[in-house]
Amino acid sequence: MPVSNARPFPPAAHDLPLATPAQGAAEASTQLWHHVDAWFARPRSARSVVLWLSLYLALAANWPLWNELARIGGAPSVYLPSAAAMALLVVCGSVALLSFTAWSRWMKPLWFAVVVIAAIAQYYMQSYRVVMDPSMLANAMQTDAHEVSDLLSWRLLFQVLLVAALPAWALWRVQVVPMRFVSQAWRNALMLFAAVAVAVGGALAMGRELAPLMRNNVHLRYMMNPLASIYSASAVAIRPLFKHSRRLIPVSGGAALGASYAAQARPPLLVLVVGETARADHFALNGYARETTPELAARKVLSWHDVHSCGTNTLASVPCMFSPLGKTAFEARKDDHENLMDVLQAAGLAVFWLDNQAGGCKGVCDRVPHASAFDTVDPGVKSALCEGDECLDDVMLHGLDARLAALPAERRGKGVVLVMHQMGSHGPAYYKRSSPDAKRFLPECKSNALAECSHAELINGFDNTIAYTDRFLGKTIDWLKAQSGSYDPALLYLSDHGESLGEYGLFLHGVPYSFAPEVQKHIPMVAWFGDGMSARDRLSHSCMEAGLDTPLTHDNLYHTVLGLMDVKTPSYKPALDALATCRGAAAPSPSGRGLG
Known part of the structure; x- marks a missing residue:
């Protein structure tokens, strides 16, 4: 039978399978x-x-x-x-x-x-x-x-x-x-x-x-x-590549203890608390509508109302506030300088820096005894107050007697300055900065993505950190009162900078100082003086209360602490000592002029 070479006819159009709209769209998408x-x-x-x-x-x-x-x-x-x-x-x-x-x-x-x-x-x-x-x-x-x-x-x-x-x-x-x-x-x-x-x-x-x-x-x-x-x-x-060219300029030369030490009955004990990210306008002591500071109010502390920071972040503020230079000269410096801790130590006092921030003291405590609060903490305390190496500030109060006793006896007999660097109100995880029993304002923001929370929840979370700081400072004052038989105690607290909580659409801190909002620079400053410290410094409480509206800055810290501890040094400037006009048997009322 002969084989045909003819090609088969193509199928008729009506015999072809029809493409569905979905298949056509898929083919078009694939081609695209x-x-x-x-x-x-x-x-x-x-x-x-x-x-x-x-x-x-x-x-x-x-x-x-x-x-x-x-x-x-x-x-x-x-x-x-x-x-x-x-x-x-x-x-x-x-x-x-x-x-x-x-x-x-x-x-x-x-x-x-x-x-x-x-x-x-x-x-x-x-x-x-x-x-x-x-x-x-x-x-x-x-x-x-x-x-x-x-x-x-x-x-x-x-x-x-x-x-x-x-x-x-x-x-x-x-x-x-x-x-x-x-x-x-x-x-x-x-x-x-x-x-x-x-x-x-x-x-x-x-x-x-x-x-x-x-x-x-x-x-x-x-x-x-x-x-x-x-x-x-x-x-x-x-x-840092150019850091080798920076010299350390000494400022502790000539530091010595003043006349009050010659016949003292008890040595002075100052606890200087460096706060973290606290806002002055969220302290009830300063007129805030919420009761965020009941413990401090009960202990009749002094609270200055018009205090401003050196910077808007910890790295900028902490070294600046301990410097003798003041904000303007500190920021323009070409060399490093010794700081308040160096001067106090050179004068013969026992000094110690206790840190509850893993970021440390930013170089301020490099030449003095210092430790992290969670280094030697008891396991039971750590399980209650810490998550990993991040602890609530109460951890600094545990073992404090032992830390004090471990300081050199000769120096301790002259006087002690203990610095406690808080975790404070560090954001954005404000909810981690207060213990459950200190959370007075609920519901609070439980997220580190602040945009996920309502403004009310955000404020509650931050205010809980202030309430926790209030309780921590109250406990610290109580510890100081317990030392009154052996020391003349006092406490000075001030924050390193403030915080934005949604104002002008800003959160956290760190905006360059020249255009940072007021809330990142306006900080709380609180002081408590035991009877012994008030007597040895001849402090007029009525004078200090009359001067609580006096404008101050971080520039005042260096000179105020030197004046309070009666340390004589060429770098001390009485005009920047916030307590100078209220010190003496008949201390006059302050003139109201700015000291910062």
Whole structure:
């Protein structure tokens, strides 16, 4: 039978299976995905990758900057030109920065790291309204593991994935075209020059809008992402490289104990409590409507109403408040100086620094005896008061008699200054800073992502930390009273800085001092004097009570403690001693002039 070479007829159209709408949509989506994937997988130069990445970061990782410009500008017609100019600066700055990395496919991990840094920075700027200036990055780099855990959340992971997922896939797919070193180098240099030229040209063209904007809102420069984070981190990392050139300038020369020690019946005992993140306006002693400080009120302490910090973070404030230089000179110094602890020790007193912060004393206690409160704590106490190496402040009161007795007997016989550095109201996990029996205000925020809580819950959580500090200080005063048979006791408490709790959309602290809100700088300062200390210092309580509205700052601490402990030294300035006008048999009333 002959075989036919004829092709079979194709099936009729009505015999073909019909595609459903769902199948058609799926095929279209698949085709679209293949086109998109093919576009991303195209061979590109490293410079092209850098340019696209810079554009993406300007769009996806700078929402805090755009929102802040909208808030400042008001009407769109006002802020949109400024936003366009800032966008140009952000893109050009990113291109200029990343031009140093535009070499080969081996730069992909570095590019992705920049994206992750930008995503994390955006999250914290959005969530806590902070800016990425060098002081904020320095503070972050000194944060311990427990404080870091307080800042981690599923919201952070989601926000990072939201920003980083697309560039991660794009960087994985893109093929970076290799080039000879010399050819790549001059092209990168050209891109750097072009980016700088466009930025300078744009800034000059928009100078009328940008100049006043940047002059009146300095914080905007630290919101340009990722430029600000990389610049600030680099500044903090490079700074220690030049630390070897800083000398330690002695200020303890000539320190000696005053005449009151010659015939003293008992040595003085001062407990100086360095608070953490407490706000003056949340102390009932200062007029706050809530009863946050009943224990201190019951012990009839003195509370100054107008006291301001040296900085807005612990790293800036603690070294400054113990310095003899004062805020202005301290910030302008070129060398390190001895501090209050050095002078007290040089005068012959027993001094001891007890820390309940893993971040430590920021160098203040380096040359004097010091310890962490949780180093030798009893296991039973640790299980009750601590979570890992993070403890409630009451841990510092356990074993305090033994710590006092362990100080050198010869020095202890002259006098003692004990510094206790609190965990206090350290955020954002305020709920961890107070024990269950001290939580007077409920419900409180139980999240470290403060945006997840209502404002009332946030305030409750913070106020509970103040109530806990109140109880801690009350217990400390009671311990001091128990020492009255052997010592002339006194307590002085003041916080290192304040805290933002949503005012102006800001949270936490660390905003650069020049434009930080008042609540991050206005701090509580409280004092209690036992009868023995009042008598040996001849303190007039009526005089001190009349001066509670006198403006003071951290600058006063150094000189006030030296005056209180009757330590004579050339660096002491009576005008900065907050108690000088109230000391003496017939102490006059204060004039009311500012001492800070």
